[in-house]
Amino acid sequence: MSMFCFQCQEAAKGTGCTIAGVCGKTSDVANLQDTLLYVLKGICWYNEKLRNVGANPKKVDKLVFDGLFSTITNANFDAAVFTKRIIKALQLRNELHVLSKEAGVALPEELPAIATWTGSTTEEFEAKAEEVGVMSTENEDIRSLRELIIYGVKGLAAYAEHAYNLGSQKDEIFQFMQRALVATTEDLSVDELVALTLETGKFGVDVMALLDAANTGSYGNPEATKVNIGVRNNPAILISGHDMKDMEELLKQTEGTGVDVYTHSEMLPAHYYPAFKKYEHLVGNYGNAWWKQNTEFESFNGPILFTTNCIVPPKDSATYTNRIYTTGASGLAGAIHIPDRKDGKMKDFSAIIEHAKKCAAPQEIETGEITGGFAHAQVFALADKIVDAVKTGAIKKFFVMAGCDGRMKSRDYYTEFADKLPQDTVILTAGCAKYRYNKLPLGDIGGIPRVIDAGQCNDSYSLAVIALKLKEVFELNDINELPIAYNIAWYEQKAVIVLLALLQLGVKNIHLGPTLPAFLSPNVVNVLVENFGIAGITEAEKDLEQFMSAE
Secondary structure (H helix, E strand, O other), rough: OOOEEEEOOOOOOHEEEEEOOOOOOHHHHHHHHHHHHHHHHHHHHHHHHHHHHHOOOHHHHHHHHHHHHHHOOEEEOOOOHHHHHHHHHHHHHHHHHHHHHOOOEEEEEOOOOHHHHOOOHEEEHHHHHOOOOHHHHOHHHHHHHHHHHHHHHHHEEEEEEEHHHHOOOOOOHHHHHHHHHHOOOOOOOOHHHHHHHHHHHHHHHHHHHHHHHHHHHHOOOOOOEEEEOOOOOEEEEEEEEEHHHHHHHHHHOOOOOOEEEEEEEHHHHHHHHHHHOOOOOOOOOOOOOOOHHHHHHHHHOOOOEEOOOOOOOOOOOOOOOHHHHOOEEEEOOOOOEEOOOOOOOOOHHHHHHHHHOOOOOOOOOOOEEEEEEHHHHHHHHHHHHHHHHHOOOOOEEEEEEEOOOOOOOOHHHHHHHHHHHHEEEEEEEEOHHHHOOOOOOOOOOOOOOOOEEOOOOHHHHHHHHHHHHHHHHHHOOOOOOOOOOEEEOOOHHHHHHHHHHHHHOOOOOEEEEEEOOOOOOHHHHHHHHHHHOOOOOOHHHHHHHHHOOOO
C-alpha cells in the first residue's frame, strides 16, 4: 500500500483507499496528513501536562484545531502545505518540551515516541506515515474505536474553528480535543474507548451549541427565506465551504465594486441570516452540492473562493483551475491562498475581487427559488402551528434527513425516498444532503413547508433542539417517543461528530447511509446496533414502509 485512508464514505471498495483517495487525495498528501496527526498528538501530550500546572500556551489550541481541520476529507490537497505544517508543529512541540522543564512538569524518564520523534524533510515525513498511520494499530476493534474518536475530534475541530473565527471559544472543548487525541495513543480497553466515544459526542453537542450562539449572536437568528437560484448580468464571485466570517468580510469588501456574490453548496444558509440580507449584491445560490462543481464551476465564469472543505480537485481539462482561491484550512496545489487575519484586521480579498471584475457574468443553469432558514428560533415561532398539525393528524411523522451529499449513484436513494414520502410527513434537514430533494415540488402542510431546512451540517444542532422542545411540549419521557425517524446520509468527519452528538442525546434507531463507515469493525457495529439501534439503508420503498410502520 502506498497509503491507507478510510475516513470518508467513499473508501475504495468499502474498505479503504490504498493507492490514491477517491476524493482526489494523492498518496503523498495522505501520508503527510497521517504524520501531521502524529505530531499533533505529541503536542497535545505536552500541553496536557502544561495545562495541569496552568502553563499551557494559548497558541497551541489554534494550531491543533487548524491542523486537524486541514486533514478533513476534501479540505486540503496541497502537499507543500502539510510539509510546512509538520515543520511548524515539530517546532512547537520542541518549545513545549523546554517549557515543560521550565514550568517544573514532572516528565517521565522515558518519553513516548509522539513526544520525541523528529524529521526535517518531506521524504522523512512521508516515510513516517507507514509506522504511525491507521494500520499501525493491529487490533481491529481498538483501531476502529480509535479512528471513530479521531474522526469525531476532527469534526469538533472544524466547528470549533468556525466559532473561534467569530470570537467564541471554550477551553473545555480544546482540552477535550487534546486529551482525546492523546488517549488514542494509550493502551485503553474497548470499554474505555466506547466511553470516550460517547464523551466525544457530548462535546459535539457543546461545540455545535457554541457555534450556533456565535452565528446567531453575530448575524441574527435565521429566518424563513426564499433564495434565488438564477443569475444577474454582473461579474461575480462564488463562495463555497462553511465559514460565515469569511462570508461577512467578502460581502463588506465587494460592496459597491460592481461584483456580485453567489453562495455554493453549504454556504447557501448564509442567505437566511438577517445581517447578510442588507447586501443587495448577495444575489443567490449557484448550483448544487459540492460534488457537481466540476461542471458547475465551468459555467460560473468568475472566481471561486473555498473557505473550508468540499473541494473536488479539478480535472486536467478544466478551464476554471486558475479561478480557484482558498483560505483558512483549505488548500489546493496551484490555487491562490488568501492568508489568515492578522492583528484583528479582515482578510484581504482584493485579489479575488479584482480577478472577478475581469470575468464574464455567470451562465444561468437554472431559475426559480428554494426555501430555507428554519433553524430552531424560526421553528419555535411556528411551534403552535406545528403542534396543532401533529395533534390533528395533519402531520403524522417527521423525517430527519440531515447530513452530507456525495457523488455515488446510490445516493439517488434519498431523492426517491423524499419523493415517495406520504403527504402528511415533513422532512427536517441540515447539511448538503438537502440538495437531493430541496428542489422537488413537495409543497406544504397548512403553510408548514414539507422540507424544513435548518442550514449547514453544524445546524443539525437545531434539529436536536427542535426535537427536545417537542418532547417537552408533548410531555414525553423519552426523545425516541416522538414521531420522528432518522434517515441520515453521511460523507465525512463532520457528519461523524453530528452522529456521535445525536447518540449522546439518546437518539436511537438512526439509519445511516448510503453505506456504513468502513472504519467500523464488525464488533463495533454490533455495539452500535445493540445499544443504539444503528442500521443501514436498503431500498427506498422498503425502508419507508419500515419507518411508517414503526411505533
